[in-house]
Amino acid sequence: MNAAMSDRITAAVEAMPAFPKSVQKILVLTRDINSPPKDLVGVIGKDPVLTVKILRVVNSAYYSLPKQITSIGHAVVFLGFNTIKNLALSIAAIGMLPDKNDAGFDSHAYFMHSLVTAGIAKRLAAKTADADPMDCFSAGLLHDFGKIVFTQYLPQEFKRALETSAADGSSLHLALQAFAGADHAEVGAMLLEKWRFAPAFVDVIRHQQPDSLTDSGMAACVFAANQISKRLGLCAGNEFVAALPSHAQMRLGGNLDELTSSLGDITRIVDEATVFARL
Numbered sequence: 001m002n003a004a005m006s007d008r009i010t011a012a013v014e015a016m017p018a019f020p021k022s023v024q025k026i027l028v029l030t031r032d033i034n035s036p037p038k039d040l041v042g043v044i045g046k047d048p049v050l051t052v053k054i055l056r057v058v059n060s061a062y063y064s065l066p067k068q069i070t071s072i073g074h075a076v077v078f079l080g081f082n083t084i085k086n087l088a089l090s091i092a093a094i095g096m097l098p099d100k101n102d103a104g105f106d107s108h109a110y111f112m113h114s115l116v117t118a119g120i121a122k123r124l125a126a127k128t129a130d131a132d133p134m135d136c137f138s139a140g141l142l143h144d145f146g147k148i149v150f151t152q153y154l155p156q157e158f159k160r161a162l163e164t165s166a167a168d169g170s171s172l173h174l175a176l177q178a179f180a181g182a183d184h185a186e187v188g189a190m191l192l193e194k195w196r197f198a199p200a201f202v203d204v205i206r207h208q209q210p211d212s213l214t215d216s217g218m219a220a221c222v223f224a225a226n227q228i229s230k231r232l233g234l235c236a237g238n239e240f241v242a243a244l245p246s247h248a249q250m251r252l253g254g255n256l257d258e259l260t261s262s263l264g265d266i267t268r269i270v271d272e273a274t275v276f277a278r279l
Contacts, residue, residue, distance in 0.1 A: 117225045123266075
């Protein structure tokens with residue numbers, strides 16, 4: 001990467017909005033098994049946008065409640081800590097997606113891909129002893145967030161990379177490295193560092209290529225979920241499906257074909273993703 005491009009990418013990451021403090025607090029609270037529900041309700045109640053969107057989801061046709069829920073306290077009890085955490089993180093991510101962009105990037109397809117990847121990664125966590133399902137969901141949701149930085153601040157380079165990847169079926173990682181000197185994984189990791197996410201999350205986001213994939217349960221789950229999601233036709237500007245490295249196969253107990261088969265019906269994952277994406 002030349003110095004000028006390096007400066008542009010650094011400036012782009014710095015220009016991204018801060019991660020919402022209310023969501024940061026929710027992530028902390030939901031990791032503490034001793035945290036009382038009233039603390040979570042208190043944080044959400046101070047964020048009117050979060051409140052409205054959580055109530056919209058809980059009262060959607062997806063849950064088919066016989067009576068409308070009108071308080072965050074009841075929503076937390078009904079949905080549970082884990083779903084509230086996933087929903088809050090999703091709302092924060094959606095809030096940073098541009099409605100239109102000069103790169104020709106489909107933001108809705110991106111978010112559906114991210115949500116389905118998150119849901120599959122969460123389910124795959126049961127196959128390995130060292131991966132937390134909720135952490136896998138979070139990492140799956142954010143694994144491609146570097147694309148949003150490119151979309152907003154380096155749209156022409158991103159557009160050329162997208163077109164190249166689509167034309168020859170090659171990896172978007174390689175196309176971005178050619179046109180921008182860095183891929184969306186590196187830029188996404190830089191953003192998570194800015195947002196002060198745990199080093200383990202940053203590491204999973206940064207090392208997504210098969211030849212550099214971190215040897216951890218969370219990395220294996222997110223990588224496999226990403227490939228499976230693309231196999232299902234839920235892509236975000238990159239249809240290239242990479243093979244699962246051998247060390248990830250050992251952690252998860254199979255290759256992509258075997259893992260896809262073992263997931264069974266993922267209709268619920270897709271349906272939940274659709275509900276969240278409508279926000």
